Structures are given as C-alpha cells and as structure tokens.
Amino acid sequence: MVKVVIDTMALDPNTNTPVMVLKEEKGVRTLPIWIGIAEASAIALYRSNKKFERPLTHDLMKLIIEGFHARLVKIVIDDLKDNTFFAKLYLEIDQNKAAVIDARPSDAVALALRLNAPLFVEEKVWEAQTKAEPKAQEEKKADELRKNLRDIDPSDFGKYSLG
C-alpha cells in the first residue's frame, strides 16, 4: 500500500472530463483517474480555499461523520476492474468500532481532504494499471497526459456546486 497525494486536478481537453492525477508521496508513479464533474468540483473548490456559507455535499458528509464523533482513518484505492477504480473509506467510532465503506475514488478523496485523512493506493492497482500497457508506454502516456491537461480553475465547475 503506497501513500499518495493529489498531483493535479485537470480537464481532459479531448473529452472535457475532469481527471484527478494522484502521485506517490515518495516516488514518481502517477495514477490518473477520470471522475465526474460534481466530484471534481468538490475537490477543486476545497483546494481553492474558497469558503461557502452553506455546507456543500461533501462538507455535509464530513459534518455527519463528526456528528457521530467518528474519524476517517484513511481512504484506500484498492482495485481496478474494467477501467473502474474502487476505493474504501476506513472509519473508526469510539476507538473499538470500525466501518469499511465502499466508495468511488472521487468521493473518497473529496471527503479525505476535508477530514485530513491520508490517501493510499494498493500495489495491485499500480500493477493492474501497468499490466494494461508496458511501463515505458505508461510513463510516456502519463507525461503526455500531464502536458495536455490544463489545471482546473474552480470556476470551471462553480455553477454545478452551488444551491
């Protein structure tokens, strides 16, 4: 299991789909994950430090977890099947009770940011990604992707996240 951070939040100009690029905290491997507009907005707006008067959806999720006096211990992206990434939330309540919840990586990351929880990617996910294409090609593709992506401005999604 490898600790990761968000490298870039970007828009794939070919499809106009948001991409969340994760990067090993102590390494060079990157993991691009194509995600939904609402979830990308939830991540980008939080990173922009923009304050909202009312809780946005992932803020509410945070408030619910805090309302239970629970803690988000970590999130783990733990599988990649048919081009779909899978993640899990590891929650702890009263120190002796735990819950492991199935989530999409986008929601998991949007929530982890708000609760200062660390992000991990299982080794099998890096392997599944590498297996799909030879390593050299993989790195070249990631490089190209990074060149083609432009950094997301939260205003790209602003209108989807209010109300």
Place this chain on the structure above:
Amino acid sequence: MVKVVIDTMALDPNTNTPVMVLKEEKGVRTLPIWIGIAEASAIALYRSNKKFERPLTHDLMKLIIEGFHARLVKIVIDDLKDNTFFAKLYLEIDQNKAAVIDARPSDAVALALRLNAPLFVEEKVWEAQTKAEPKAQEEKKADELRKNLRDIDPSDFGKYSLG
C-alpha cells in the same frame, strides 16, 4: 411542523436552474426551492429507479450512516433567510445518542429519499414565504411556475452524476 412530499422536480426554463417543488402531504401549499444541478440530479436519478453499479455521492452518505448503524429520523426545512432555505438532519445512533446536522434542503432531501425518512417544513418557513408576497399572488405564482416548469428527465443531468 408540516409533513411534505416532493411534488415536482423541474427545470426553471428562464434560468435553466433545477427547482424542487415540495407540497404539503395533507394540504395544498407548495414550496418551490431552487437547487444545484448535482443535487437535483441526485434526487431525480433516485426517483427514476435507475440503478448504478457504483455508489453515487448521496448513496455513499447513506452507506456511511448505515455503517454506523444509525438512523435518519427525519429532515426538517426550518428556516428561510435572504432567499436561502435551511434544513436539518435528525440522526439517531444507539437509540440514546442523537445528532442534529445543518444541511442544504437539496442534500437533505436527496438523503432522506434514500433512507426512507420523512420530510417536514416548519410553519415559520411557510410564513416567511407568504410574508414575502401576499397569499393570492403567491398561489398564482406557484401555479404559473408549475405551468412553466417542465418535468425533469434524469438524462438532463445524467452526465454530471457519473464517474
């Protein structure tokens, strides 16, 4: 406190903004609330009975609450200030612990639908709405709104809710 149900989910054709129209369960008063696209999508998709392989954001919120063996007792829309509606989630855990969480009405309703929790609107909200405009005008406006609105097809938002 008055129990309400969803009357219509619609798009305001002037602004292309989604509107959630609530209606008294045993009465005729309606309460239109303009909401965000992502939240309207979360409500409309659930009502369409469309199934998704992966949990959408409000499905994840449901999974978290169930993971804590908690219960959403009710949601209450309890204030209207400067054209902004306020709501609260009433959660119960272990029967003796409770949490009351501040939420936007759109998130509250999207979650209540998924957890079969009843929806309420405080009398002061109806009054605040009526105070803003004389009653006759109010009813006329609601009628006009209903005529002008067209029912939302979940495909109107489909692309915002995936990934």
